[in-house]
Amino acid sequence: MKQNIAIIMGGYSAEVHISLKSGNVVYTHLNKEKYTPFRVHILQDKWVALDESNVEYPIDKNDFSFILNGQKILFDCVFNAIHGNPGENGAILAYLNMIGLKHTSANWYQMALTFNKRDTLSVVKEYGIPTAISFYLNKGNTIDIDGIVAKVGLPCFVKPNNAGSSFGISKVHTIEELVPAIEYAYEQDSEILIESFLEGREVSVGVIEYQNTIKVMPITEIISENDFFDYEAKYEGKSKEITPAQLPSELQDKIETIAKKVYQVLNMSGFSRSEFILVKGVPHFLEMNTVPYLTENSILPQQAACSGISLAELFDNAIQSALN
Structure with missing residues (x-):
């Protein structure tokens, strides 16, 4: 019997x-002979399952079921393709855990931890993993411009602490740009992370559970046409993503080792994609994405293809790992 996903x-x-684009890619590529997949839209105003004709059916939040043609549909597993809140920050996963429904992501606490950039950096630093110098602000704090610049220098990056897709991020070159950048970041989040600029090549490394082992995917080098890997660079073709990255074997081994270590010290499972800046041959960790973008041209699918793993195999493995 096919399993409902x-x-x-x-x-x-x-x-x-x-997220809707990522979810539809999963729906398209998931093996329909093995699974009966349903797209489920988790939105502010509604939770609904869609049939093949895009007719919507309300989700019963008591057990995450819905009624189709008079029959109650229950799920065997949930494939998490929600970037940001409430999928990547663990909120909906805590709910799924409470009702006993398996899912493809890590435990809700690990998801919440890794979505919080400041907390993630605090953990990895304890394990000797190099990072940028950082300064933290909460909305309402006094903004000590001189103190910030003295600690992180210029240029620097101002980031919302809990946000993705480079929303709210600015690269600040002058003191005059700092306060507007902070205000811009506060539009996305009440917590701010300000980091020193790291000069070097940027790489992205997928680390996943694959066939019951931790697998480090081929490394991707990111070369942005813009000042940094911003929204345009990520989604509007303003960057080159070279997979596999052309790196000396010794440096490649170093990056793979530290990427796996980050995955392990954060007690991760499921998908992840971590970003690093290579400063004089030393990988500096930036952040981890635990619900990476899953469109055909996104970085993790590129890395899977380079490894000889099709999207159908990648998604099937995630579900089987969750079920087992």
Whole structure:
């Protein structure tokens, strides 16, 4: 008997439309002979399952079921394709855990931890993993411009602490740009992370559970046409993504080792994609994405293809790992 799979997509953040694209790619490529997949839109105003004709059916939040043609549909597993809140920050996963429904992501606490950039950096630093110098602000704090610049220098990056897709991020070159950048970041989040600029090549490394082992995917080098890897660079073709990255074997081994270590010290499972800047041959960790973008041209699917793993195999493995 085929298993019912809910592919949750959408969410409550600015990444809703990107999530819908990722979720539809999973729906398209999932093996229909093995599974009966349903797209489930998790939106601010509704939770609904869609049939093949895009007719919507309300989700019963008591057990995450819905009624189709008079029959109650229950799910065997949930495939999490929600970027941001409530999928990537663990909120909906805590709910799924409470009702006993398996899902493809890590435990809700690990998801919440890794979605919080400041907390993630605090953990990895304890394990000797190099990072940028950082300064933290909460909305309402006094903004000590001189103190910030003295600690992180210029240029620097101002980021919302809990946001993705580069929303709210600015690269600040002068003191005069700092306060507007902070105000811009506060539009996305009440917590701010300000980091020193790291000069070097940027790489992205997928680390996943594959066939019951931790697998480090081929490394991707990111070369942005813009000042940094911003929204345009990520989604509008303003960057080159070279997979596999052309790196000396010794440096490649170093990056793979530290990427796997980050995955392990954060107690991760399921999908992840971590970003690093290579400063004089030393990988500096930036952040981890635990619901990476899953469109055909996105970085993790590129890395899977380079490894000889099709999208159908990638998604099937995630579901089987969750079920087992």
